[in-house]
Amino acid sequence: MITPWLLPLLRCPITSEPLLAADPSLVAELQLLAESGRIKTKVGGTLSAIPPQGLVNASKGWFYPIHGEVGDLLAEDAIQIPENIQSTEPC
Numbered sequence: 299m300i301t302p303w304l305l306p307l308l309r310c311p312i313t314s315e316p317l318l319a320a321d322p323s324l325v326a327e328l329q330l331l332a333e334s335g336r337i338k339t340k341v342g343g344t345l346s347a348i349p350p351q352g353l354v355n356a357s358k359g360w361f362y363p364i365h366g367e368v369g370d371l372l373a374e375d376a377i378q379i380p381e382n383i384q385s386t387e388p389c
Contacts, residue, residue: 300319300353300364300367300369301367305317305318305319305353308353308369308371310355310356310360310362310376311371311372311373311376312340312355312360312373312376313355313356313357313359313360315355315356315357316355316356317353317354317355317356317362317369317371318353318354318355318356319351319353319354320351320352320353320354320361321354324354324358324361324379324383325348325350325351325352327383328348328352328361328377328379328383329347329348329350331380332345332346332347332348333346333347337377338377338378339374339375339376339377340360340373340374340375340376340377340378341374345377348361348363348377349363349364349365351363351364352364352369353369353371354379358379359378359379360376360377360378360379361376361377361378361379362375362376362377363375363377
């Protein structure tokens with residue numbers, strides 16, 4: 299996971315909202331969608347796997363994977379969270 303003191307400083311590169319640790323249930327849902335080929339990056343790349351940790355922007359629209367202890371905060375690698383999952387995620 300991202301170092302705790304660093305998290306309040308991070309912002310979504312797309313919306314400029316604060317980033318939060320992704321709930322494990324959200325990650326699990328994204329992993330299932332990725333396995334079925336239904337997850338794409340912002341620029342249209344299809345993903346077949348999602349790392350077990352990630353960050354989400356405050357409005358829960360974008361997911362940024364964490365690889366080891368490094369967050370991938372490139373806008374083009376952002377994963378748009380499907381609306382049906384966004385609405386079930388607690389704020």
